[in-house]
Amino acid sequence: MDGTGTLFRKEVLRFWKVSFQTVGAPVLTAVLYLLIFGHVLEDHVKVYGQIGYTAFLIPGLVMMSLLQNAFANTSSSLIQSKITGNLVFLLVSPLSHWAWYLAYVGASVVRGLVVGAGVLVVTVWFAPPGLAQPLWALVFAVLGAALMGSLGLIAGLWAEKFDQMAAFQNFIVLPMTMLAGVFYSVHTLPDLWQTASHLNPFFYMIDGFRHGFFGVSDVSPWLSLAVVGASTLAVAALTLSLLKSGYKLRH
Template sequence: MSSSRSPRGTPVQPEVMSLRAIVTKEVRRFWSVLGQTVTAPVVTALLFLLVFSHVLEGRESGYPGVAYTQFLVPGLMMMQVLQNAFANTSSSLAQSKIMGNIVFLLMAPLSARDLYIGYISAALLRSTLVALAIFVFTWPFVHLPIAHPFALLAIMLLAAGTMGSLGIIAGIVATKFDHIAAFQNFLIMPLTFLSGVFYSVHGLPELWYEISLFNPFFYMIDGFRYGFFGTADVSIWRSLAWSLGFFAATATTAIAWLGSGYRLRG
């Protein structure tokens, strides 16, 4: 198969062209409905901030020198990162399967790893845009320090990558959109809300505190807060280890299922 050439005349392999095409397709897909994919999560986060900051005004955050509204914003940012990374990959893959155009992706000269990179790249971009938009729109009301930018970035990328991978798994398993909704309503949403978005886990009873330590979403949110404040409920290294382990497990499963064609080829 002949190779195309880049604007500088360098040969471009078909695999690179196909990967570029799928990334472009996925980005255009969520960009064409930016009001739903980026604006809506920002509005949702602002509404949560408005309600909880009013109802719980004066509440201690559990972090020395950190106001409750400051404590709340990183949790809302990570909550939207998790939900939107999952939604981007799961809805795209499920839609391709249901509409029948998944066959064109399977026929392209792409490995399972290339397919995975294409889907995850768009999920990372969408979730990053959502996080940045929330940060910008909440800045006039809540000023956040950034104590450890590299830890913050590492946790966010691991979290978005994990949820994008989980979205691929859900998209492969799903045979209709109701199945995606079931994943969101009975797995993603409960684990997110019970991960310390609105509270410090040290304020929980002992039993619920111990249970929270087995929720991988808790480590993503807690590590993300550490990036802003330099303090957290658990060690940042523990958060990074849990986040990296969960990412490795979901990414390995997603790539293996993409490669096997499990529930993709009919």
């Protein structure tokens, strides 16, 4: 556990020392989304009957920022270590695959929660969405960050150069996040796209998180919890298996 704690602190300090980039930039991006979409659609869109569009948008932006940054923390750390060659210092240390997983994913959860909290603090002044059931919001935030941190480890293990990592993020993570109901309720979509959205696990993360703010959502929060929980366990199991086998770490 001492080694796990040391690696965890190292990973937290790695992103915190450049917090202007790793925390400040995502917060600014979320605010720009809110200003543009909120200004254009606030008077034209009502969600769940009475909720204003800006208030509806805030939890989606918080969760989107949280998920993307949890993924970025583990994936960027691992690919940088592989390319610069300093990963060898971890490989020769007596750390188990569990220690790697807990440290890397734990740090990604911290970064995701810090960014999400920053986005919430800044955007809540535009239209306070309230917190009807905060425990639901916290559960989905932690599970979502852990899932994306695990996925980031898989991407970091697989990628051998930065453009492969960029492809993974731009063609898998970004589309699945943007099409998960961040900017709209899936009930407004045609039947075909509603069905497609329900096949996207990212939708359940965002919808369950939004339920914590409003007490209402597109699907049952228990269904969302089951999907997100099962997805997190499956991705974590795959990540641990890859770490244990030394996939693309030991040649």
